Amino acid sequence: MGQLVFIGLGLFDEKDLTVRMVEEIKTANAxxxxxxxxLMPGFSMLRLEALVGKxxxxxxxxxxxxxxxxxxxxxxxxxxxxxxxxxxxxIATTHVDLRIRAVQQGVATRILHGASIVxxxxxxxxxxxxxxxxxxxxxxxxxxxxxxxPYEVITQNQEMGLHxxxxxxxxxxxxxxxxxxxxxxxxxxxxxxxxxxxxxLDTVVLGVARAGSPDPVVKAGSIKEVTNVEFGPPPxxxxxxxxxxxxxxxxLVTLAEGPEQLRKxxx
Amino acid sequence: MGQLVFIGLGLFDEKDLTVRMVEEIKTANAxxxxxxxxLMPGFSMLRLEALVGKxxxxxxxxxxxxxxxxxxxxxxxxxxxxxxxxxxxxIATTHVDLRIRAVQQGVATRILHGASIVxxxxxxxxxxxxxxxxxxxxxxxxxxxxxxxPYEVITQNQEMGLHxxxxxxxxxxxxxxxxxxxxxxxxxxxxxxxxxxxxxLDTVVLGVARAGSPDPVVKAGSIKEVTNVEFGPPPxxxxxxxxxxxxxxxxLVTLAEGPEQLRKxxx
Numbered sequence: 001m002g003q004l005v006f007i008g009l010g011l012f013d014e015k016d017l018t019v020r021m022v023e024e025i026k027t028a029n030a031x032x033x034x035x036x037x038x039l040m041p042g043f044s045m046l047r048l049e050a051l052v053g054k055x056x057x058x059x060x061x062x063x064x065x066x067x068x069x070x071x072x073x074x075x076x077x078x079x080x081x082x083x084x085x086x087x088x089x090x091i092a093t094t095h096v097d098l099r100i101r102a103v104q105q106g107v108a109t110r111i112l113h114g115a116s117i118v119x120x121x122x123x124x125x126x127x128x129x130x131x132x133x134x135x136x137x138x139x140x141x142x143x144x145x146x147x148x149x150p151y152e153v154i155t156q157n158q159e160m161g162l163h164x165x166x167x168x169x170x171x172x173x174x175x176x177x178x179x180x181x182x183x184x185x186x187x188x189x190x191x192x193x194x195x196x197x198x199x200x201l202d203t204v205v206l207g208v209a210r211a212g213s214p215d216p217v218v219k220a221g222s223i224k225e226v227t228n229v230e231f232g233p234p235p236x237x238x239x240x241x242x243x244x245x246x247x248x249x250x251x252l253v254t255l256a257e258g259p260e261q262l263r264k265x266x267x
Numbered sequence: 268m269g270q271l272v273f274i275g276l277g278l279f280d281e282k283d284l285t286v287r288m289v290e291e292i293k294t295a296n297a298x299x300x301x302x303x304x305x306l307m308p309g310f311s312m313l314r315l316e317a318l319v320g321k322x323x324x325x326x327x328x329x330x331x332x333x334x335x336x337x338x339x340x341x342x343x344x345x346x347x348x349x350x351x352x353x354x355x356x357x358i359a360t361t362h363v364d365l366r367i368r369a370v371q372q373g374v375a376t377r378i379l380h381g382a383s384i385v386x387x388x389x390x391x392x393x394x395x396x397x398x399x400x401x402x403x404x405x406x407x408x409x410x411x412x413x414x415x416x417p418y419e420v421i422t423q424n425q426e427m428g429l430h431x432x433x434x435x436x437x438x439x440x441x442x443x444x445x446x447x448x449x450x451x452x453x454x455x456x457x458x459x460x461x462x463x464x465x466x467x468l469d470t471v472v473l474g475v476a477r478a479g480s481p482d483p484v485v486k487a488g489s490i491k492e493v494t495n496v497e498f499g500p501p502p503x504x505x506x507x508x509x510x511x512x513x514x515x516x517x518x519l520v521t522l523a524e525g526p527e528q529l530r531k532x533x534x
Contacts, residue, residue: 014286016287017286018282018283018286019281022286088387090390090393096514096518099522100393111483115275115285118383118385118389119354119358119385123358124357129402130403131401133400134399134400134427211380212380247360250367251366
Protein backbone atom coordinates (compact mmCIF):
# COMPACT_ATOMS: atom_id res chain seq x y z
CA MET A 1 0.00 0.00 0.00
CA GLY A 2 1.20 3.48 -0.86
CA GLN A 3 1.69 6.37 1.46
CA LEU A 4 1.64 10.15 1.30
CA VAL A 5 3.83 12.09 3.74
CA PHE A 6 3.05 15.80 4.17
CA ILE A 7 6.22 17.69 5.08
CA GLY A 8 6.27 21.26 6.38
CA LEU A 9 9.15 23.25 4.92
CA GLY A 10 9.09 25.96 7.55
CA LEU A 11 9.44 29.64 6.85
CA PHE A 12 12.61 30.68 5.06
CA ASP A 13 14.61 28.23 2.94
CA GLU A 14 15.54 24.58 2.41
CA LYS A 15 17.72 24.55 5.54
CA ASP A 16 14.48 24.69 7.55
CA LEU A 17 14.06 21.00 6.74
CA THR A 18 14.58 18.91 9.86
CA VAL A 19 17.03 16.03 10.15
CA ARG A 20 14.05 13.62 10.07
CA MET A 21 12.57 15.29 6.98
CA VAL A 22 15.83 14.95 5.02
CA GLU A 23 15.95 11.23 5.91
CA GLU A 24 12.32 10.80 4.94
CA ILE A 25 12.76 12.54 1.58
CA LYS A 26 15.82 10.45 0.73
CA THR A 27 13.76 7.24 0.93
CA ALA A 28 10.80 8.55 -1.10
CA ASN A 29 9.81 7.25 -4.52
CA ALA A 30 8.52 10.65 -5.62
CA UNK A 31 8.86 14.19 -4.26
CA UNK A 32 6.46 17.06 -4.93
CA UNK A 33 6.59 20.64 -3.68
CA UNK A 34 4.15 23.55 -3.87
CA UNK A 35 5.17 27.18 -3.48
CA UNK A 36 1.91 29.09 -3.85
CA UNK A 37 0.26 29.00 -0.40
CA UNK A 38 3.10 30.93 1.28
CA LEU A 39 6.27 32.71 0.24
CA MET A 40 9.57 31.26 1.50
CA PRO A 41 11.90 34.15 0.63
CA GLY A 42 15.18 32.17 0.69
CA PHE A 43 13.94 29.01 -1.02
CA SER A 44 15.76 27.53 -4.02
CA MET A 45 14.72 24.36 -5.87
CA LEU A 46 18.31 23.75 -6.92
CA ARG A 47 19.62 23.89 -3.37
CA LEU A 48 16.74 21.70 -2.16
CA GLU A 49 17.55 19.07 -4.79
CA ALA A 50 21.23 19.21 -3.87
CA LEU A 51 20.43 18.83 -0.15
CA VAL A 52 18.24 15.75 -0.59
CA GLY A 53 20.06 14.35 -3.63
CA LYS A 54 16.83 13.81 -5.57
CA UNK A 55 14.68 15.35 -8.27
CA UNK A 56 11.76 17.41 -6.94
CA UNK A 57 8.61 18.24 -8.96
CA UNK A 58 6.91 21.58 -8.35
CA UNK A 59 3.10 21.46 -8.57
CA UNK A 60 0.73 24.35 -9.29
CA UNK A 61 -2.48 25.54 -7.67
CA UNK A 62 -4.22 24.31 -10.81
CA UNK A 63 -2.97 20.77 -10.29
CA UNK A 64 -3.97 20.73 -6.64
CA UNK A 65 -7.27 22.54 -6.72
CA UNK A 66 -8.74 22.07 -10.20
CA UNK A 67 -7.38 18.57 -10.71
CA UNK A 68 -7.72 17.58 -7.05
CA UNK A 69 -4.06 16.59 -6.79
CA UNK A 70 -4.60 13.49 -8.97
CA UNK A 71 -0.94 13.43 -10.04
CA UNK A 72 0.17 13.17 -6.40
CA UNK A 73 -2.52 10.65 -5.43
CA UNK A 74 -1.68 8.43 -8.40
CA UNK A 75 1.99 8.33 -7.40
CA UNK A 76 1.08 7.77 -3.73
CA UNK A 77 -0.86 4.62 -4.60
CA UNK A 78 2.28 3.03 -6.02
CA UNK A 79 4.89 3.95 -3.44
CA UNK A 80 6.04 6.47 -0.87
CA UNK A 81 5.38 10.04 -1.91
CA UNK A 82 6.46 13.11 0.02
CA UNK A 83 4.69 16.41 -0.54
CA UNK A 84 6.60 19.49 0.59
CA UNK A 85 4.57 22.50 1.68
CA UNK A 86 5.69 25.87 3.11
CA UNK A 87 5.08 26.34 6.85
CA UNK A 88 3.17 23.62 8.70
CA UNK A 89 1.66 21.54 5.90
CA UNK A 90 -1.99 21.22 6.93
CA ILE A 91 -2.72 24.82 7.85
CA ALA A 92 -3.69 25.43 4.21
CA THR A 93 -7.24 24.10 3.69
CA THR A 94 -6.44 22.81 0.22
CA HIS A 95 -3.97 20.30 1.66
CA VAL A 96 -6.49 19.02 4.21
CA ASP A 97 -8.70 18.33 1.23
CA LEU A 98 -5.89 16.34 -0.44
CA ARG A 99 -5.34 14.37 2.77
CA ILE A 100 -9.04 13.46 3.05
CA ARG A 101 -9.03 12.35 -0.58
CA ALA A 102 -5.90 10.22 -0.02
CA VAL A 103 -7.37 8.45 3.02
CA GLN A 104 -10.65 7.83 1.19
CA GLN A 105 -8.66 6.20 -1.62
CA GLY A 106 -6.80 3.89 0.74
CA VAL A 107 -3.53 5.84 0.89
CA ALA A 108 -1.97 6.06 4.36
CA THR A 109 -0.91 9.59 5.35
CA ARG A 110 1.61 10.98 7.79
CA ILE A 111 2.57 14.53 8.73
CA LEU A 112 5.97 15.98 9.58
CA HIS A 113 5.22 19.39 11.04
CA GLY A 114 7.28 22.46 10.18
CA ALA A 115 7.55 25.91 11.73
CA SER A 116 4.44 27.92 10.93
CA ILE A 117 3.67 31.60 10.55
CA VAL A 118 0.83 30.91 13.02
CA UNK A 119 3.21 30.56 15.97
CA UNK A 120 6.24 32.42 14.57
CA UNK A 121 4.47 35.78 14.33
CA UNK A 122 3.02 35.35 17.83
CA UNK A 123 6.49 34.52 19.18
CA UNK A 124 8.16 37.45 17.43
CA UNK A 125 5.51 39.87 18.71
CA UNK A 126 6.08 39.02 22.37
CA UNK A 127 2.30 38.97 22.82
CA UNK A 128 0.74 36.06 24.67
CA UNK A 129 -0.58 33.20 22.57
CA UNK A 130 -3.73 32.60 24.62
CA UNK A 131 -4.79 36.25 24.23
CA UNK A 132 -5.22 35.99 20.46
CA UNK A 133 -8.78 35.72 19.19
CA UNK A 134 -9.56 34.29 15.77
CA UNK A 135 -7.21 35.24 12.95
CA UNK A 136 -8.17 36.58 9.54
CA UNK A 137 -6.72 37.18 6.09
CA UNK A 138 -6.88 40.68 4.62
CA UNK A 139 -7.61 40.13 0.91
CA UNK A 140 -6.53 42.44 -1.90
CA UNK A 141 -9.37 44.89 -2.59
CA UNK A 142 -11.37 44.10 -5.71
CA UNK A 143 -12.88 46.72 -7.96
CA UNK A 144 -16.44 45.50 -7.33
CA UNK A 145 -16.29 44.05 -3.81
CA UNK A 146 -14.18 44.29 -0.69
CA UNK A 147 -14.91 41.84 2.10
CA UNK A 148 -15.67 43.43 5.48
CA UNK A 149 -14.71 40.21 7.30
CA PRO A 150 -11.29 41.50 8.52
CA TYR A 151 -12.99 44.54 10.02
CA GLU A 152 -15.65 42.40 11.70
CA VAL A 153 -13.12 39.95 13.15
CA ILE A 154 -10.96 42.78 14.53
CA THR A 155 -14.05 44.46 16.02
CA GLN A 156 -15.18 41.24 17.68
CA ASN A 157 -11.70 40.56 19.10
CA GLN A 158 -11.27 44.16 20.31
CA GLU A 159 -14.57 43.97 22.19
CA MET A 160 -13.16 40.98 24.08
CA GLY A 161 -9.75 42.63 24.58
CA LEU A 162 -8.11 40.05 22.32
CA HIS A 163 -5.31 40.42 19.77
CA UNK A 164 -5.94 39.79 16.04
CA UNK A 165 -3.36 38.19 13.77
CA UNK A 166 -3.98 39.33 10.18
CA UNK A 167 -2.46 37.28 7.39
CA UNK A 168 -1.89 39.36 4.28
CA UNK A 169 -3.08 38.19 0.88
CA UNK A 170 -0.86 36.32 -1.56
CA UNK A 171 -1.29 36.02 -5.32
CA UNK A 172 1.69 33.79 -5.96
CA UNK A 173 1.14 33.49 -9.71
CA UNK A 174 1.33 37.27 -10.11
CA UNK A 175 4.13 37.39 -7.49
CA UNK A 176 1.96 39.84 -5.61
CA UNK A 177 2.30 39.86 -1.82
CA UNK A 178 0.32 42.35 0.24
CA UNK A 179 2.50 44.69 2.27
CA UNK A 180 1.79 45.94 5.78
CA UNK A 181 1.15 49.38 4.32
CA UNK A 182 -1.42 47.98 1.87
CA UNK A 183 -3.08 45.95 4.62
CA UNK A 184 -3.43 49.06 6.78
CA UNK A 185 -4.92 50.97 3.83
CA UNK A 186 -7.56 48.24 3.44
CA UNK A 187 -8.43 48.50 7.14
CA UNK A 188 -8.74 52.31 6.97
CA UNK A 189 -10.95 52.00 3.88
CA UNK A 190 -13.19 49.51 5.68
CA UNK A 191 -13.41 51.88 8.66
CA UNK A 192 -14.54 54.70 6.37
CA UNK A 193 -17.28 52.41 5.03
CA UNK A 194 -18.49 50.63 8.19
CA UNK A 195 -17.78 53.54 10.57
CA UNK A 196 -17.70 51.57 13.81
CA UNK A 197 -14.74 53.58 15.10
CA UNK A 198 -12.53 50.53 15.54
CA UNK A 199 -9.62 51.60 13.31
CA UNK A 200 -8.05 55.07 13.17
CA LEU A 201 -4.64 56.55 12.38
CA ASP A 202 -3.92 56.35 16.12
CA THR A 203 -4.74 52.64 16.48
CA VAL A 204 -1.68 50.75 17.70
CA VAL A 205 -0.62 47.93 15.38
CA LEU A 206 2.37 45.65 14.99
CA GLY A 207 3.96 44.90 11.64
CA VAL A 208 6.05 41.75 11.19
CA ALA A 209 8.10 41.23 8.03
CA ARG A 210 9.89 38.02 7.03
CA ALA A 211 9.11 35.98 10.17
CA GLY A 212 11.51 33.05 10.31
CA SER A 213 14.14 34.68 8.09
CA PRO A 214 17.57 35.85 9.30
CA ASP A 215 16.39 39.50 9.11
CA PRO A 216 12.83 39.80 10.43
CA VAL A 217 11.54 43.33 11.09
CA VAL A 218 9.07 43.79 13.95
CA LYS A 219 7.70 47.27 14.61
CA ALA A 220 4.89 48.50 16.84
CA GLY A 221 3.29 51.92 16.70
CA SER A 222 0.24 53.83 15.55
CA ILE A 223 -1.04 53.14 12.06
CA LYS A 224 0.26 56.60 11.14
CA GLU A 225 3.78 55.57 12.21
CA VAL A 226 3.80 51.97 10.99
CA THR A 227 2.53 52.95 7.52
CA ASN A 228 5.79 54.84 7.02
CA VAL A 229 8.15 52.12 8.24
CA GLU A 230 10.31 50.53 5.54
CA PHE A 231 9.72 46.83 6.25
CA GLY A 232 11.57 45.56 3.18
CA PRO A 233 10.62 42.53 1.03
CA PRO A 234 7.66 40.18 1.72
CA PRO A 235 6.14 38.22 3.33
CA UNK A 236 4.49 40.64 5.76
CA UNK A 237 1.96 40.09 8.57
CA UNK A 238 0.01 42.41 10.81
CA UNK A 239 -1.21 42.21 14.40
CA UNK A 240 -3.88 44.44 15.93
CA UNK A 241 -3.22 44.15 19.68
CA UNK A 242 -6.11 44.11 22.15
CA UNK A 243 -5.71 44.83 25.86
CA UNK A 244 -2.08 44.59 26.98
CA UNK A 245 -0.67 42.86 30.00
CA UNK A 246 2.36 44.63 31.57
CA UNK A 247 4.78 42.15 30.08
CA UNK A 248 3.19 42.46 26.65
CA UNK A 249 3.61 46.24 26.75
CA UNK A 250 7.20 45.65 27.81
CA UNK A 251 7.70 43.35 24.83
CA LEU A 252 6.18 45.85 22.36
CA VAL A 253 8.43 48.64 23.69
CA THR A 254 11.63 46.61 24.07
CA LEU A 255 11.40 44.13 21.19
CA ALA A 256 9.30 46.10 18.69
CA GLU A 257 10.34 49.72 19.33
CA GLY A 258 6.77 50.51 20.38
CA PRO A 259 5.89 53.87 21.97
CA GLU A 260 6.67 54.16 25.69
CA GLN A 261 3.07 55.20 26.50
CA LEU A 262 1.89 51.62 25.79
CA ARG A 263 3.07 50.82 29.32
CA LYS A 264 0.50 53.21 30.78
CA UNK A 265 -2.42 51.41 29.19
CA UNK A 266 -1.21 47.96 30.32
CA UNK A 267 -2.59 46.07 33.29
CA MET B 268 28.93 41.72 21.88
CA GLY B 269 27.25 38.49 22.88
CA GLN B 270 24.16 36.93 21.43
CA LEU B 271 21.37 34.64 22.51
CA VAL B 272 19.72 32.41 19.91
CA PHE B 273 16.36 30.86 20.81
CA ILE B 274 15.93 27.56 19.00
CA GLY B 275 12.63 25.65 18.78
CA LEU B 276 13.15 21.91 19.12
CA GLY B 277 9.80 20.97 17.61
CA LEU B 278 7.52 18.29 18.94
CA PHE B 279 9.01 14.82 19.20
CA ASP B 280 12.77 14.27 19.41
CA GLU B 281 16.20 15.65 18.53
CA LYS B 282 15.71 14.81 14.85
CA ASP B 283 13.18 17.66 14.73
CA LEU B 284 16.17 20.03 14.70
CA THR B 285 16.49 21.69 11.29
CA VAL B 286 19.63 21.66 9.17
CA ARG B 287 20.14 25.33 10.06
CA MET B 288 19.71 24.68 13.78
CA VAL B 289 22.34 21.95 13.80
CA GLU B 290 24.80 24.32 12.06
CA GLU B 291 23.94 27.09 14.51
CA ILE B 292 24.44 24.86 17.57
CA LYS B 293 27.79 23.61 16.32
CA THR B 294 29.21 27.14 16.34
CA ALA B 295 27.85 28.09 19.78
CA ASN B 296 30.00 28.80 22.81
CA ALA B 297 27.40 27.42 25.19
CA UNK B 298 24.22 25.37 24.76
CA UNK B 299 21.30 25.28 27.18
CA UNK B 300 18.05 23.31 26.95
CA UNK B 301 14.85 23.34 29.00
CA UNK B 302 12.39 20.46 29.08
CA UNK B 303 9.66 21.67 31.42
CA UNK B 304 7.33 23.81 29.28
CA UNK B 305 6.35 20.91 26.99
CA LEU B 306 6.92 17.16 26.79
CA MET B 307 8.90 15.87 23.80
CA PRO B 308 8.19 12.16 24.13
CA GLY B 309 11.12 10.88 22.06
CA PHE B 310 13.77 13.33 23.28
CA SER B 311 17.14 12.10 24.58
CA MET B 312 19.93 14.36 25.87
CA LEU B 313 22.52 11.75 24.90
CA ARG B 314 21.31 11.56 21.31
CA LEU B 315 21.09 15.37 21.12
CA GLU B 316 24.69 15.70 22.30
CA ALA B 317 25.79 13.06 19.80
CA LEU B 318 23.95 14.83 16.96
CA VAL B 319 25.51 18.24 17.61
CA GLY B 320 28.85 16.95 18.95
CA LYS B 321 28.72 19.24 21.99
CA UNK B 322 27.89 19.26 25.69
CA UNK B 323 24.38 20.56 26.45
CA UNK B 324 23.30 21.93 29.85
CA UNK B 325 19.71 21.35 30.97
CA UNK B 326 18.20 24.22 32.94
CA UNK B 327 15.31 24.08 35.40
CA UNK B 328 12.18 26.20 35.85
CA UNK B 329 13.82 27.47 39.05
CA UNK B 330 16.81 28.81 37.13
CA UNK B 331 14.66 30.50 34.50
CA UNK B 332 11.82 31.87 36.60
CA UNK B 333 13.18 32.39 40.12
CA UNK B 334 16.69 33.35 39.04
CA UNK B 335 15.54 35.13 35.84
CA UNK B 336 17.80 33.03 33.65
CA UNK B 337 20.94 34.78 34.99
CA UNK B 338 23.14 31.78 34.11
CA UNK B 339 22.10 32.01 30.47
CA UNK B 340 22.33 35.81 30.30
CA UNK B 341 25.80 35.79 31.85
CA UNK B 342 27.05 33.33 29.24
CA UNK B 343 25.30 35.27 26.43
CA UNK B 344 27.25 38.42 27.32
CA UNK B 345 30.52 36.65 26.63
CA UNK B 346 29.77 34.78 23.42
CA UNK B 347 27.16 33.02 21.35
CA UNK B 348 24.67 31.09 23.43
CA UNK B 349 21.91 28.89 22.03
CA UNK B 350 18.88 28.10 24.16
CA UNK B 351 16.88 25.07 23.05
CA UNK B 352 13.18 25.03 23.86
CA UNK B 353 10.46 22.49 22.94
CA UNK B 354 8.03 23.59 20.20
CA UNK B 355 8.35 27.14 18.88
CA UNK B 356 10.57 28.86 21.44
CA UNK B 357 8.68 32.06 22.23
CA ILE B 358 5.20 30.66 22.70
CA ALA B 359 6.05 30.10 26.39
CA THR B 360 5.69 33.46 28.18
CA THR B 361 8.69 32.79 30.42
CA HIS B 362 11.01 32.81 27.39
CA VAL B 363 9.61 36.11 26.12
CA ASP B 364 10.58 37.46 29.53
CA LEU B 365 14.13 36.14 29.09
CA ARG B 366 14.34 37.71 25.64
CA ILE B 367 13.22 41.13 26.94
CA ARG B 368 15.80 40.89 29.72
CA ALA B 369 18.53 39.97 27.23
CA VAL B 370 17.76 42.91 24.93
CA GLN B 371 17.63 45.30 27.89
CA GLN B 372 21.10 44.11 28.92
CA GLY B 373 22.54 44.69 25.45
CA VAL B 374 22.49 41.08 24.24
CA ALA B 375 21.37 40.61 20.63
CA THR B 376 18.73 37.91 20.17
CA ARG B 377 17.64 35.76 17.26
CA ILE B 378 14.94 33.13 16.89
CA LEU B 379 14.96 29.89 14.91
CA HIS B 380 11.36 28.74 14.88
CA GLY B 381 10.37 25.11 15.40
CA ALA B 382 7.15 23.20 14.81
CA SER B 383 4.61 24.12 17.46
CA ILE B 384 1.67 22.38 19.07
CA VAL B 385 -0.25 25.56 18.16
CA UNK B 386 -0.34 24.71 14.45
CA UNK B 387 0.28 20.94 14.64
CA UNK B 388 -2.93 20.17 16.53
CA UNK B 389 -4.93 22.39 14.17
CA UNK B 390 -3.38 20.61 11.16
CA UNK B 391 -4.01 17.14 12.57
CA UNK B 392 -7.64 17.99 13.36
CA UNK B 393 -8.47 18.99 9.79
CA UNK B 394 -10.37 21.98 11.20
CA UNK B 395 -9.75 25.38 9.65
CA UNK B 396 -7.20 27.59 11.35
CA UNK B 397 -9.14 30.84 10.96
CA UNK B 398 -12.18 29.33 12.70
CA UNK B 399 -10.38 28.87 16.03
CA UNK B 400 -11.17 31.40 18.74
CA UNK B 401 -8.82 32.01 21.62
CA UNK B 402 -7.13 28.96 23.12
CA UNK B 403 -6.96 28.04 26.79
CA UNK B 404 -5.12 25.73 29.16
CA UNK B 405 -7.13 23.35 31.35
CA UNK B 406 -5.28 23.31 34.68
CA UNK B 407 -5.18 20.38 37.12
CA UNK B 408 -7.99 20.88 39.66
CA UNK B 409 -6.80 22.09 43.04
CA UNK B 410 -8.38 21.08 46.31
CA UNK B 411 -9.38 24.64 47.18
CA UNK B 412 -9.89 26.27 43.78
CA UNK B 413 -10.61 25.33 40.20
CA UNK B 414 -10.41 28.07 37.58
CA UNK B 415 -13.55 28.52 35.50
CA UNK B 416 -11.56 30.20 32.70
CA PRO B 417 -11.59 27.16 30.37
CA TYR B 418 -15.37 26.96 30.66
CA GLU B 419 -15.74 30.69 29.97
CA VAL B 420 -13.44 30.62 26.95
CA ILE B 421 -15.27 27.62 25.45
CA THR B 422 -18.64 29.31 26.08
CA GLN B 423 -17.50 32.52 24.42
CA ASN B 424 -16.10 30.65 21.40
CA GLN B 425 -19.19 28.45 21.06
CA GLU B 426 -21.44 31.51 21.01
CA MET B 427 -19.46 32.74 17.99
CA GLY B 428 -19.41 29.29 16.36
CA LEU B 429 -15.63 29.05 16.83
CA HIS B 430 -13.43 26.07 17.75
CA UNK B 431 -11.47 26.01 21.03
CA UNK B 432 -8.01 24.47 21.33
CA UNK B 433 -7.44 23.37 24.94
CA UNK B 434 -3.88 22.76 26.06
CA UNK B 435 -3.72 20.30 28.93
CA UNK B 436 -1.75 21.06 32.08
CA UNK B 437 1.83 19.91 32.61
CA UNK B 438 3.65 19.48 35.91
CA UNK B 439 6.99 18.42 34.48
CA UNK B 440 8.75 18.11 37.84
CA UNK B 441 6.18 15.56 39.02
CA UNK B 442 6.10 14.04 35.51
CA UNK B 443 2.37 14.65 35.55
CA UNK B 444 0.71 15.32 32.20
CA UNK B 445 -3.04 15.81 32.01
CA UNK B 446 -4.81 13.24 29.84
CA UNK B 447 -7.74 13.89 27.53
CA UNK B 448 -9.95 11.92 29.94
CA UNK B 449 -8.86 14.10 32.87
CA UNK B 450 -9.39 17.28 30.83
CA UNK B 451 -12.93 16.19 29.95
CA UNK B 452 -13.63 15.43 33.63
CA UNK B 453 -12.57 18.98 34.54
CA UNK B 454 -14.94 20.39 31.90
CA UNK B 455 -17.86 18.27 33.13
CA UNK B 456 -17.14 19.36 36.72
CA UNK B 457 -17.12 23.01 35.64
CA UNK B 458 -20.45 22.47 33.83
CA UNK B 459 -21.99 21.05 37.00
CA UNK B 460 -20.86 24.18 38.88
CA UNK B 461 -21.57 26.95 36.34
CA UNK B 462 -24.59 25.25 34.72
CA UNK B 463 -24.61 27.19 31.46
CA UNK B 464 -25.40 24.04 29.45
CA UNK B 465 -22.31 24.34 27.29
CA UNK B 466 -20.75 20.94 28.03
CA UNK B 467 -22.58 17.62 28.27
CA LEU B 468 -21.78 13.94 27.67
CA ASP B 469 -23.10 14.44 24.12
CA THR B 470 -20.85 17.41 23.29
CA VAL B 471 -18.61 16.55 20.32
CA VAL B 472 -14.90 16.89 21.09
CA LEU B 473 -11.64 15.92 19.43
CA GLY B 474 -8.76 14.34 21.32
CA VAL B 475 -5.23 14.57 19.91
CA ALA B 476 -2.40 12.56 21.47
CA ARG B 477 1.30 12.90 20.66
CA ALA B 478 0.99 15.50 17.88
CA GLY B 479 4.23 15.52 15.89
CA SER B 480 5.24 11.99 16.91
CA PRO B 481 5.33 8.99 14.56
CA ASP B 482 2.13 7.61 16.16
CA PRO B 483 -0.33 10.44 16.83
CA VAL B 484 -3.88 9.44 17.76
CA VAL B 485 -6.72 11.74 16.65
CA LYS B 486 -10.28 10.82 17.60
CA ALA B 487 -13.54 12.75 17.37
CA GLY B 488 -16.78 11.83 19.11
CA SER B 489 -19.06 12.69 21.99
CA ILE B 490 -17.44 13.22 25.39
CA LYS B 491 -19.01 9.92 26.41
CA GLU B 492 -17.17 8.14 23.57
CA VAL B 493 -13.87 10.02 23.68
CA THR B 494 -13.53 9.51 27.46
CA ASN B 495 -13.25 5.78 26.80
CA VAL B 496 -10.72 5.96 23.96
CA GLU B 497 -7.24 4.63 24.81
CA PHE B 498 -5.05 7.49 23.58
CA GLY B 499 -1.79 6.09 24.98
CA PRO B 500 1.07 8.12 26.49
CA PRO B 501 1.19 11.95 26.73
CA PRO B 502 1.22 14.68 25.60
CA UNK B 503 -2.51 15.07 24.95
CA UNK B 504 -4.57 18.01 23.65
CA UNK B 505 -8.27 18.63 23.27
CA UNK B 506 -10.39 20.56 20.77
CA UNK B 507 -14.01 21.61 21.30
CA UNK B 508 -15.29 22.22 17.76
CA UNK B 509 -17.72 25.05 17.05
CA UNK B 510 -19.84 25.21 13.89
CA UNK B 511 -18.56 22.92 11.17
CA UNK B 512 -18.07 23.64 7.50
CA UNK B 513 -18.78 20.67 5.20
CA UNK B 514 -15.10 19.97 4.68
CA UNK B 515 -14.42 20.13 8.40
CA UNK B 516 -17.14 17.55 9.05
CA UNK B 517 -15.59 15.44 6.31
CA UNK B 518 -12.20 15.74 8.02
CA LEU B 519 -13.58 14.75 11.43
CA VAL B 520 -15.32 11.70 9.95
CA THR B 521 -12.52 10.61 7.59
CA LEU B 522 -9.39 11.58 9.51
CA ALA B 523 -10.61 11.33 13.12
CA GLU B 524 -13.18 8.52 12.98
CA GLY B 525 -15.91 10.96 14.01
CA PRO B 526 -19.59 10.01 13.91
CA GLU B 527 -21.23 10.16 10.48
CA GLN B 528 -24.04 12.44 11.77
CA LEU B 529 -21.54 15.32 12.03
CA ARG B 530 -22.08 15.80 8.29
CA LYS B 531 -25.75 16.65 8.91
CA UNK B 532 -24.89 19.56 11.18
CA UNK B 533 -22.31 21.02 8.79
CA UNK B 534 -22.91 23.95 6.47
